[in-house]
Amino acid sequence: MQQGDLITIKELTQTVGGGVTPRMVRHYHQLGLLAPPRRSRGNYRLYGEADIRQLARIVALKQQGFQLNHIRQLLRGTPSTEMGGTIAHLQQQYWELTDKLVQLRQTATALEGLLGCDEPSQPVRDRALARLRELEVQADELGSARIWDEFDAATGAHPEDFHAALQQLLPDLQERPEIEVDLLRELVLACGDTSLVSFVRLSPDAIAAARTALKQGNLVIGDIPTVAAAFDRARLAHLGCSVQTLLDDPHITSAGDAEQQFWQQQKWRDRLASLPAGCVLAIGYSPSVLMAVCEAIAANEIAPALAIGMPIGFGHAPATKRRLQRTGIPFVTISGTQGGGLLAAVTLNALAASLIEKPNCHCYLRHQNGSVAAEKA
Structure with missing residues (x-):
């Protein structure tokens, strides 16, 4: 045209x-x-x-x-004097959407209770379903609560079969590599939210890069002490991997602390710039740390083998995760605002566990290259 x-x-x-x-x-x-x-x-x-x-x-x-x-x-081409009204309108829309999400979450919770039950609980589930069919709105709003009384009472009769529950609740993952499915299951179990599967992002070479780096005993680094403390030290030691903390200050315990400290003290940025090539990074709190990692990669200052980027936040975190996916290095992240130190550590621990427990599994190489290739020795 x-x-x-x-x-x-x-x-x-x-x-x-x-x-x-x-x-x-x-x-x-x-x-x-x-x-x-x-x-x-x-x-x-x-x-x-x-x-x-x-x-x-x-x-x-x-x-x-x-x-x-x-x-x-x-x-709308609104002048700056009217931008406040636009923001207020969008804020109201956000609250309305959040209300709908809460309602959907309540429905999903009820379905999880029914679908996620294991074999011993199925007779109780069937009775709960029958009562749901007969449920009528009651003025005291206690009708639906009574439905779950027997169901809840039965939960203490035996340990939960997590595998059976996830079989009912997770989407079809047959096209995913076995090790990736193992990782997704561990992340869901860590947060109790099956919808997280839809937000996890892995580069095609992430699993291969993680297994190679861990097999070689490369350094593993958490962004703050809370993240590093959740690493599976026993398995990492078995693989010969040592652990370090980037912001190595025991007083840093939250995302807010990490953000402020990283901006205020140049020593943390200097430490970041000196990270050895081939290290594995697990960032679970500070968006600014992940952004600095991306900038250092772009400037060829650092070359990590894998970046697990799961900082939390409502503005900067989603942007830094998108930036990570454009760096060209292997990554695992969770798009949007979700994340946190526990999920970052669970990701690392799951990758280490799969290497030890399934050392000869090559399923992920099909996902990466379209054919099975030999792992690097």
């Missing part, structure tokens, strides 16, 4: 892509997301470069999960 050319609505949707249809474009006109189109002599809708850019923005925002009323607010 040359500058100044006009295209039809069908050509517009083909140019932008993303699954957008002419019907959707007409709906966006009605909502005011797109300006009224120009018309041909035959009254056909015509579009130019500005329309393509605007529709591409709408499609991109939809792919990020924004609803159309959110997109309208975001695309």
Whole structure:
């Protein structure tokens, strides 16, 4: 398309892509997301470069999960004096979405109770299902609670079979390498949230890189003492791996402490720049530490074998995780705001355990290269 050319609505949707249809474009006109189109002599809708850019923005925002009323607010050309109103509107929308998530989480919790039960609990589950079918709204709102009384009482009669529960609750992971599935299971068990599986991101070479580095006894580094303390020292010692802490101050116990200390004291940045090549990093608290790691990698100052990047936070953490995925080094991360020191340590421990317990497993190499290749000695 040359500058100044006009295209039809069908050509517009083909140019932008993303699954957008002419019907959707007409709906966006009605909502005011797109300006009224120009018309041909035959009254056909015509579009130019500005329309393509605007529709591409709408499609991109939809792919990020924004609803159309959110997109309208975001695309409004508001002066700075009106930005406060836009932020307030988006804040209200966030609270409404959070309320819906809470309701969905409550439903999911009830389903987990039913689907996650093991063999001895199934008769009790069946009775709970029968009562749910007969449930009527009661003024005292205790009806649903009574359904679970017998179910809850039965849980102390035997230990929980986690494997059986996860079999019922996890999505189909048959296409994933066996060692990756083991890692995902451990992460779910660490946080009790099966939806976490959808947010875990591994580079294709992450498992191979981890196994090679750990087999060689390379240094393992946690960002703060709390993370390093959760490492499986016995297994790491068996592999010949020593452990260090980057921000080696026992008073640093939270993400806030780590952020402030890393910014205020140059010695931590100097220590980061001196990390040996081939080390394994596990960052579970500070987004700034992970961002500094990414910058040092880009500047060829450090070359870790693997970065486990799971800092927590609501603004910086998601951005640093995206940056990590663009560094080109092997990584394991959790997209968005989820993460934490425990999950970072669980990831490292699961990778170490799988190396010891399944030293001859090569399933992950199919995922990496499309064929089974020999592990590096």
